[in-house]
Amino acid sequence: MPTTHPTTGAFDIAVIGAGVVGCALARRFAMDGARVVVLEKAHDILDGASKGNSAILHTGFDAPVGSLEAELIAAGHAEYLEIHDRLNLPLLTSGALVIAWTEDEEAALPGLMEQARANGVCDVEPLESSALRALEPELGQQARAAFRVPREYLIDPWAAPLAYLTQAISHGATVLRDCEVTSGHFNGATWDLETSHGPVVADGVVNAAGLYGDQVDHMLLGRSDFSIKPRKGQFVVYDKPAFNLASHILLPVPTKVTKGIVVCRTIWGNLLVGPTAEEQESRTDASLDQPVLEALKARGEEILPALKDHSITALYAGLRPATEEKHYRINVHPERMVTVGGIRSTGLSAALGIAQHVRASWDEQWQAPEPVWPTVPNIAETRQRDWQSSGHGGVLCHCEMVTQREVLAALNGPLPAQSLAGLKRRTRVTMGRCQGYYCAGALAELTKGRLTQPMTQAEDT
Template sequence: MSHDVSALPGRFDVAVIGAGVVGCALARRFALAGARVAVIEKAVDILDGASKGNSAILHTGFDAPVGSLEQTCVATGYAEYLEIHGKLGLPLIKSGALVVAWSEEEEALLPTLMEQAHQNGVADVEALDETAMRRAEPGLGKGARAAFRVPREHLIDPWSAPYAYLLQAIENGAEVLRGAEVTAGRRSDNGWVLETSRGTVDVGLVINAAGLWGDLLDEKLIGRRDFHIKPRKGQFVVYDKPAAKLASHILLPVPNKITKGVVVCRTAFGNLLVGPTAEDQDDREHAVLVTETLEALKRRGEEILPALKDQQATAIYAGLRPATEFKDYRITAHDRTYITVGGIRSTGLSAALGIAQHVLKLAELNLAAPADPVWPTVPNISEFFPRDWQTEGHGGIICHCELATKREIQKALDGPVPTNSLAGLKRRTRVTMGRCQGFFCSAELARLTEGHFDRPMAEKAQ
C-alpha cells in the first residue's frame, strides 16, 4: 500500500500504538478528555500481546516498591476501577488475599512486607498466626507457617475490562485501526505522520504503548531506546470448576526480586488457576508451553492446596510480560509530541487506568472534555453475576462447557469492535475454554464465524 494513502481520515490529537490493556485505558482517558484518538494495533484483534495472559487480579499495590511510579499507578488505577466498574458493567469479585510464608526465612520477611504495605497506603493488612491462617484457609498444605491478609485484593475479568475501556473510547469518538503495523514515522510541523501497513495516520501526539515491542518502536520512530524488553514468560495451569471451592482467598507467595511468585486463586470464570512461572526469554512472540515446567507447577499447586491432587486440570496457557532491566515502569515524555509507556510488567491490568491518568498529565494538551460522555456497558461473562444464557431469546447455547450463547457470539462478531479471530472470540465469550477445549462446539463456531475471521476456523483445522 502506498504510504500516501490515509488509513484513517483527518487529523488526530493522539495516536495510541498498541491495543493491550494499557493502550485501551489510554484511549479511553484521552477520549474522555476531549481528544480525537486513533488506536493503532498491528494484530488483527485487541489484547493479542502481553494482555492476553495474566492472573486476573485487581491489586492494591501493597507490595510495589515504595515511592515508585508503579505503586502510584496501581493505587490510582485500583481506585478508578472501583469507581467505574459498575457503570461499565464490569465484575468485581471480592475475595481478599493471603500472603503465605512456607519457610522460616519467608516468615521472617512478613513484618517487613506488612510495613511496606503500610507505606504504600494499604493500612488494613492483618497478621495471621498459623491457627488463624488455617481458620481462614483450611485447605492449605502442611508447610504453611504463617500469613497476613490483604482484604482488598480482588478478582476481575481480565478481558472485559480493557474491552470496556476501548468501547467507551470509541463511543466518545475514538477510532481503531487493526492489522496495521507501524512501519515508520516522520515529523510534521506540529506532530507526526505515522506510516503503517495500511496507510498513514496524521497525528499531534504519539503514545507508544506497544508492550513487548515498545523499545523497538522507540528505536524505529525516535532513533533511540532507553530500555530493553526482555520477555518474561509465565505458564499457568487451570483447574476445572469444582476446584474453585478449595480456596476462598487469593493465595500469594512471599515475593522475591524477580517475581511475585506462584499464585493460587479462583478466576472470574469459576475455575482455579496456578501460576505463573517467571522465565526470561528472547522470543517476543511465542510463549511455548513446557510439559516439565507445567508438571512442576502442578506439584507446587498441590503443595499449597493438597486437595488439588484430586482435581482435573482442564487448560494450560502461557503469556509474556514486557519486563526490562529496570524494576519500575518506563514512562517518558520525550517532547510534546511523543510519549513512551513501557516496561509495564505483571501489574498492567491493575495499573492501566492509573497509567492513563499519569500520561494525560504528562501530555499537557489543551482539551475540552465532553459535557455528557457516553458510558456503554459490556456483556458479563463472569461466573459470579447473571449470564446471557439465563435470559430469554439467547438463540441457544453453543459452547456448553462455558454456557456461551449464540446471541453473545453474534454480538461479539457484529459489535463496535467486532472480533476478528477465534482467540478474540474466546476473550469476549469464553467459547472453547472449558473442559472439552472446543471439541464439541468448534464445528458450529466455524459455521457462525464464517466470513468474520481474518483466518477462518475451517482453514486452521486443515
Template sequence: MPHSAPSPDRYDIAIIGAGVVGCALARSFAMAGARVVVLEKAHDILDGASKGNSAILHTGFDAPTGSLEAACVAAGHAEYLEIRERLGLPLLTSGALVIAWSDEEEAALPGLMEQARSNGVTDIEYLDGPALREAEPGLGAEARAAFRVPREYLIDPWSAPLAYLTQAIAHGADVRRRCEVTGGAFNGTDWTLKTSQGPVRTSSVINAAGLYGDRIDDLLLGRTDFTIKPRKGQFIVYDKPAFDLARHILLPVPTKVTKGIVVCRTIWGNLLVGPTAEEQNSRTDAGLHQPTLEALKARGQEILPALAHHKVTALYAGLRPATEEKHYRISKHPENMITVGGIRSTGLSAALGIAQHVRKLWEDERAPDWIAPEPVWPSVPNIAETAPRDWQSPGHGGVLCHCEMVTEREIRAALNGPLPAQSLAGLKRRTRVTMGRCQGYYCAGALARLTKGKLSQPMTADD
C-alpha cells in the same frame, strides 16, 4: 509540545498498541475530548502481553515504595472500583493471603507488612498458624503464617480493556486493527506515521506497544532507553469443582524477580496456578514446557493438597514486557511522544492509573482546547459466574458452547458490536467460547459456521 490547529484528517493522539494500557489510554484521552486513533498490528485487541495474566486487581501493597508503579496501581485500583458497575464489569471480593512457607519467609512478613502500610495499604491483618488454618483450612502442612490483604480482588482481565476501548469509541475514538506502524517522521509540529494501512497524521504519539515498546521507540525516535526482556509465565487452570478449594488469593512471599506462584479462583468459576517466571529472548514464543508445567502442578499441590484429586481444564502461557530495570519506563520526549514501557505483571491493575499519569504528562506541556463530551457509559456483556449470564434469559438462540454456557446470541453480539471480534482468540476473550472442558471439541464446527465471513482471521483446523 507544540500545538497546531486541528484538521479533519489529523488526530490529536495516536496510541500504538491495543493492550490493556493502550485501551485505558484511549478511553482517558477520548473522554477528555481528544481525537484519538488506536493502531494495533494484530487481528484483534489484547493479542500481546495482555492476553495472559492472573486476573487479579492488585492494591500495590508490594510495589516499590514511592514508585510510579505503586502510585499507578493505587490509582487504577480506585478508579476500577469507581467505574466498574457503570461499565458492567465484575468483581469477586476474595482478598489475598501472603503466606510464609519457611522460617526465612516468616521472618520477612513484618517487613512486607510495613512496605504495604508505606504504600497506603493499611487494612492488613497478621495471621499466625492457627488463624491461617481457620482462614484457609485446605492449605498444605508447611504453611507457617501469613497476612491478609482484604482489597485484592479477582476481575475479568479481558472485559475490562474491552469496556475501556468501547467507551473510547463511544466518545469518537477510531481503532485500526491489522495496522502495523512501520515508520514515521516528526516535522516539529505533527507526526506522519507510516502504517500497513497508509499514513496517519497526528499531533502526538503514545507508544504503548508492550513487548515491542523499545523497538517502536527506536523506529520513530532513533533511540531507546530500555530493552524489553520477555518473561514467560505458564499457568494451569483446574476444572470448576476446584473453585471451592480456596477462599482467598494465595500469594507467596515475593522475590526480587517475581511475585511467585499464585493459587486463586477465577471470575469464571475455575481455579488457576501460576505463573512461572522464565526469562527468554523471543517476544512471540508463548509455548508450553511440560517439565515446567509438571513442577508448577506439584507446587500447586503443595499449596493445596486437594488439587491432586482435581482435573486440569486448560494450560496457557503469557509474556510480560519486563526490562533490565524493575520500575515502569514511562517517559516524555520532545518530539510530541510519550513512551509507556516496561509495564510488567501489574498492567491490568495499573492501566487506569497509568492513563491518568500519562494525561497529566501530556497536559503539563500544553493547555488542550478540547471540549469534553457528555460521558457515555456502554456496558459490556457479562461472562463471569458472579452475575446472571445470557443463557439464563429467554431468546438467546440456544447454547452453543455447553462447557462455558455461551449462547448463540452472545456470539452474534461479539461479532457485530462496536468493536467486533476479528479472530477466534478475540471471540474467546469476549465470550469464553471453546475455553471449557472440551476446549472446543464439540462446538468448533457450529462456531465455524456462525463466524464464516465475519473474522479477518478465519477459524482453521489449528484453532
C-alpha cells in the same frame, strides 16, 4: 469480511498498541475530548502481553515504596472500583493472603506489612497459623503464618480493556486493527505515521506497544531508553469443581524478580496456579514446557493438596514486557511522544492510573464531551449469565455455557471480534474442558465471512 480503510485525517493522539494499557489510554484521552486513533498490528485487541495474566486487581502493597508503579497501581485500583459498575465489569471480593512456607519467609512478613502500609495499604492484618487455617482449611500443612490484604480482588482481564476501548469509541475514537506502524516522522508539529493501512497524521503519539515498545521507540525516535527482556509465565487451570478449594488469592512471599506462584479462583469459576517467571529472548514464543508445568502442578498441590483430586482444564502461557530494570519506563519525549514501557504483571491493575499519569503530562486541553457509559456483556460465573435469560438462541459452547446470542453480539458490537482469539476473550467460547472439540464446527459456520482471521487459519490463541 470486515475491512478497515486507510486513514488520512489528522488526530490529536495516536495510541500504538491495543493491550490493556493502550485501551485505557485511548479511553482517557477520548473522554477528555481528544481525537484518538488506536493502531494495533494484530487482528484483534489484547493479542500480546495482555492476553495472559492472573486476572487480579492488585492494591500495590508490595510495589517499591515511593515508586511510580506504586502510585499508578493505587490510582488504577481506585478508578476501577469507581467505574466498574457503570461499565458492567465484574468484581469478585476475595482478599489475598501472603503466606510464609519457611522460617525465612515468616521472618520477612513484618517487613512486607510495613512496606504495604508505606504504600498506603494500611488494612493488612497478621494471621497466626490457626487463624490462617480457619480461613483456608485446605492449605498444605507447611503453611506457617500469613497476613491478609483485604482489598485484592478478582476481575475479568479481558472485559475491562474491552470496556475501556468501547468507551473510547463512544467518545469518537477510531480503532484500526491488523494495522502495523511501519515508520514515522515528527515534522516539528505533527507525526506522519506510515501503517499497513496507509498514512495516519497525529499531533502526538503514545507508544504502548508492550513487548515491542523499545522497537517502536527505535523506529520513531531512533533511540530507546530501555530494552525489552521478555519473561514467560506459564499457568495451569483446574476445572470448575476446584473453585471452592480456596476463597482467597493465595500469594507467596515475593522475591526481587517475581511475585511468585499464585493460587486463586477466577471469575469464570475455575482455579489457576501460576505464573512461572522464565527469562527468554523471543517476543513471540509462548510455548508450553511439560517439565515446567509438572513442577507448577506439584507446587499447586503443595499449597492445596486437594488439587490432586481435580482435573486440569487448560494450560496457557503469557509473555510480560519486562526490561533490564524493575520499575515502569514511562518517558516523555520532546517530539510530542510518550513511551509507556516495562509494564509487567501489574499492568491490568495500573492501566487506568497509567492513563491518568500520561494524560497529565500532556499540555493540551480539549473540549470534553458529556461522558457516555456503555456496558460490556458479563461472562463471569459469579453473576447472572446470558444462558439464564430467555431468547438466547441456544447454548453453543456447553462447557462455558456460551449462547449463540453472546457470540453474535461479539461479532456485531461496536468493536466486533476479528479472530477466534478475540472471540474467545469476549465470550470464553471453546475455552472449557473440551477446548472446542464439540462446538468448533458450529462456531466456524456462525463466524464464516465475519473474521479478518478466519477459524480455518492457524493462530496463536
